[in-house]
Amino acid sequence: MSAGLQVKNLNKNFGGITVASNINIDLPPGARTALIGPNGAGKTTFANLITGILPPSSGEIYLDGKNISGLNEAARVKAGIAKTFQITTLFKELNVREHLRLAILERNGFTSRLFRRANSDAAIEAEIDERLDQMNLSKLADMAINNMAYGQQRLVELAMTLALKPRILILDEPAAGVPSSESYLIIEAVAKLDRDLAVLIIEHDMKLVFEVANSIIVLVNGEILTEGTPAEISANPQVRSLYLGERHE
Amino acid sequence: MSNISPNTIPNTGKFSWIKYLKDRPLWVDLALIAMAVACYFLFPYSLAFVTRVLIVMIFVLSLDLVLGYAGVATLGHAALFGTGAYAAGLFALHATASPILGLLVGACAASVVAFVSGLLLMRAHGLTVLMLSIAFAEVLQEISNQAGSITGGADGLAGFIMNPILGIFEFDFIGQTGFWYVLAVLIAVFIFLKMVVASPFGLAARGIHQSVVRMRAIGTGVYWKLVAIYTLSGAIAGIAGALSAQITELVSPEVFATSFSAEVVIMLILGGMGRLYGAIIGTALFMVVHHTAASVDPFNWLFVIGGLVLVVVFFVPAGLLALPAEIKRRMGRPT
Ligand SMILES: Nc1ncnc2c1ncn2[C@@H]1O[C@H](COP(=O)(O)OP(=O)(O)O)[C@@H](O)[C@H]1O
Ligand SMILES: [Mg+2]
Numbered sequence: 001m002s003a004g005l006q007v008k009n010l011n012k013n014f015g016g017i018t019v020a021s022n023i024n025i026d027l028p029p030g031a032r033t034a035l036i037g038p039n040g041a042g043k044t045t046f047a048n049l050i051t052g053i054l055p056p057s058s059g060e061i062y063l064d065g066k067n068i069s070g071l072n073e074a075a076r077v078k079a080g081i082a083k084t085f086q087i088t089t090l091f092k093e094l095n096v097r098e099h100l101r102l103a104i105l106e107r108n109g110f111t112s113r114l115f116r117r118a119n120s121d122a123a124i125e126a127e128i129d130e131r132l133d134q135m136n137l138s139k140l141a142d143m144a145i146n147n148m149a150y151g152q153q154r155l156v157e158l159a160m161t162l163a164l165k166p167r168i169l170i171l172d173e174p175a176a177g178v179p180s181s182e183s184y185l186i187i188e189a190v191a192k193l194d195r196d197l198a199v200l201i202i203e204h205d206m207k208l209v210f211e212v213a214n215s216i217i218v219l220v221n222g223e224i225l226t227e228g229t230p231a232e233i234s235a236n237p238q239v240r241s242l243y244l245g246e247r248h249e
Numbered sequence: 250m251s252n253i254s255p256n257t258i259p260n261t262g263k264f265s266w267i268k269y270l271k272d273r274p275l276w277v278d279l280a281l282i283a284m285a286v287a288c289y290f291l292f293p294y295s296l297a298f299v300t301r302v303l304i305v306m307i308f309v310l311s312l313d314l315v316l317g318y319a320g321v322a323t324l325g326h327a328a329l330f331g332t333g334a335y336a337a338g339l340f341a342l343h344a345t346a347s348p349i350l351g352l353l354v355g356a357c358a359a360s361v362v363a364f365v366s367g368l369l370l371m372r373a374h375g376l377t378v379l380m381l382s383i384a385f386a387e388v389l390q391e392i393s394n395q396a397g398s399i400t401g402g403a404d405g406l407a408g409f410i411m412n413p414i415l416g417i418f419e420f421d422f423i424g425q426t427g428f429w430y431v432l433a434v435l436i437a438v439f440i441f442l443k444m445v446v447a448s449p450f451g452l453a454a455r456g457i458h459q460s461v462v463r464m465r466a467i468g469t470g471v472y473w474k475l476v477a478i479y480t481l482s483g484a485i486a487g488i489a490g491a492l493s494a495q496i497t498e499l500v501s502p503e504v505f506a507t508s509f510s511a512e513v514v515i516m517l518i519l520g521g522m523g524r525l526y527g528a529i530i531g532t533a534l535f536m537v538v539h540h541t542a543a544s545v546d547p548f549n550w551l552f553v554i555g556g557l558v559l560v561v562v563f564f565v566p567a568g569l570l571a572l573p574a575e576i577k578r579r580m581g582r583p584t
Contacts, residue, residue, distance in 0.1 A: 077468030111453040
């Protein structure tokens with residue numbers, strides 16, 4: 001029985017189209033794995049299969065050796081798998097603090113409570129402050145999400161997802177839409193993550209990938225083309241031609 | 250960006266009534282109660298109508314929880330009001346005519362119906378919820394029509410006389426006791442709902458409204474949460490229905506009417522959704538305009554209501570509660 005996340009022979013078809021084909025992935029605690037591949041390769045689909053947003057056509061997912069394939073999305077979050085979205089889906093009328101509050105309340109199983117105020121738990125409020133501080137969001141705590149720059153929204157999303165205290169973290173293009181002048185914020189945030197956390201990062205920005213990942217998986221047409229260290233991947237001629245946009249000479 | 254807000258006040262964790270009251274504008278609540286009491290003295294011969302308005306306020310508050318907070322559009326909320334009304338009526342007729350017990354029975358019956366129908370409704374989305382909720386209320390209306398031996402059929406359920414409230418306050422025929430009774434229940438329901446919407450549960454309801462996807466992603470069982478919200482709303486709608494049965498000592502199948510469900514949605518939209526006060530203001534406005542227009546011109550009052558809705562939706566889409574903010578916004582804009 002191995003710790004972390006194991007994906008075994010995962011397949012997914014949409015109608016006749018295969019978007020995940022026999023995928024096997026091992027994500028032990030502490031992993032910093034990047035999933036790269038051209039647009040439409042099936043990266044988001046794969047992430048959604050792991051989190052339970054989509055049901056697979058076949059295959060199994062194990063968390064710490066336990067088959068979690070039958071769990072729904074919410075149950076998988078409770079089990080320790082959390083994901084950020086390619087496009088942010090935040091609460092447009094809640095401020096930053098309320099985002100974190102909601103996540104932490106839910107993590108503690110408190111969202112059924114009727115007879116106390118949502119902000120009356122001192123420990124939770126202190127945790128919110130700490131998490132805001134970590135992400136340099138303290139000054140924006142009371143700002144409505146709608147008034148924030150996109151890069152800041154991504155940080156809120158990341159802070160909120162981390163507030164769930166996941167053991168497996170999946171980041172679907174965390175830097176998408178973030179001005180390159182701000183992508184260092186994402187890199188810093190990922191660098192600061194708990195060492196034991198297993199991270200799967202889906203990303204287009206190669207600079208970001210090479211900074212945070214120590215292992216890279218290349219997905220093409222729903223299939224794993226190859227995997228290896230950043231050095232191996234960047235040296236792989238197949239990858240260069242397929243993904244990095246270089247022509248065969 | 251505001252840098253000082255109630256949220257940044259260091260939190261001691263202990264619940265403090267002083268801080269609680271300081272945080273919220275109590276004078277608004279007191280002014281509203283004062284207005285209701287003023288109506289009692291100003292319109293001694295219209296107490297039946299005033300009381301009816303207060304009952305519908307309770308009903309619209311229950312709708313606000315589902316539609317305004319959780320964002321579930323239903324056109325069948327009268328199903329829950331009607332269930333409460335029939336349950337309270339039958340209970341008074343066959344068991345005991347104690348008003349308070351009757352309220353509890355109405356609340357329980359309607360929440361059971363809400364729970365059971367919610368199991369189906371909350372699986373659906375958007376238009377499907379709308380259709381299913383209408384269908385559900387109409388089925389109940391048909392049942393109450395058909396089961397004449399139990400419900401009195403189309404003539405309605407009658408023949409019960411309510412006992413004095415708490416054994417002390419007898420219902421009089423001008424409706425004075427009824428007014429105070431309903432006002433007291435309205436205040437209790439309002440305080441309860443204020444607490445609910447400020448609670449973690451209330452925050453989760455708003456979260457579901459604003460992003461179901463994100464709620465799932467933080468691990469919320471959205472479906473069961475919605476069923477719980479609907480059930481809670483059902484209890485309150487049932488209380489409103491029970492009050493209506495007790496005050497008029499009559500329940501007709503019209504309590505389930507889709508037109509009634511639609512009217513309360515309009516009231517909520519008029520006042521503003523998701524803030525409780527909108528339910529109060531919208532109900533008062535709608536019913537007073539309706540009452541006045543219908544007595545001036547019994548045939549064309551719908552035009553007045555329609556016009557009112559159009560004006561509000563066009564100029565203050567967020568409801569009358571947003572009027573001050575809207576005026577400020579328009580005035581503040583450079584011309
Ligand atoms: N819900 C869906 N129904 C049908 N096809 C889908 C669905 N979601 C994604 N696809 C298809 O699956 C393929 C992979 O998409 P996606 O996982 O979003 O790719 P990536 O994230 O790598 O860009 C695409 O061809 C896309 O059109
Ligand atoms: Mg994608």
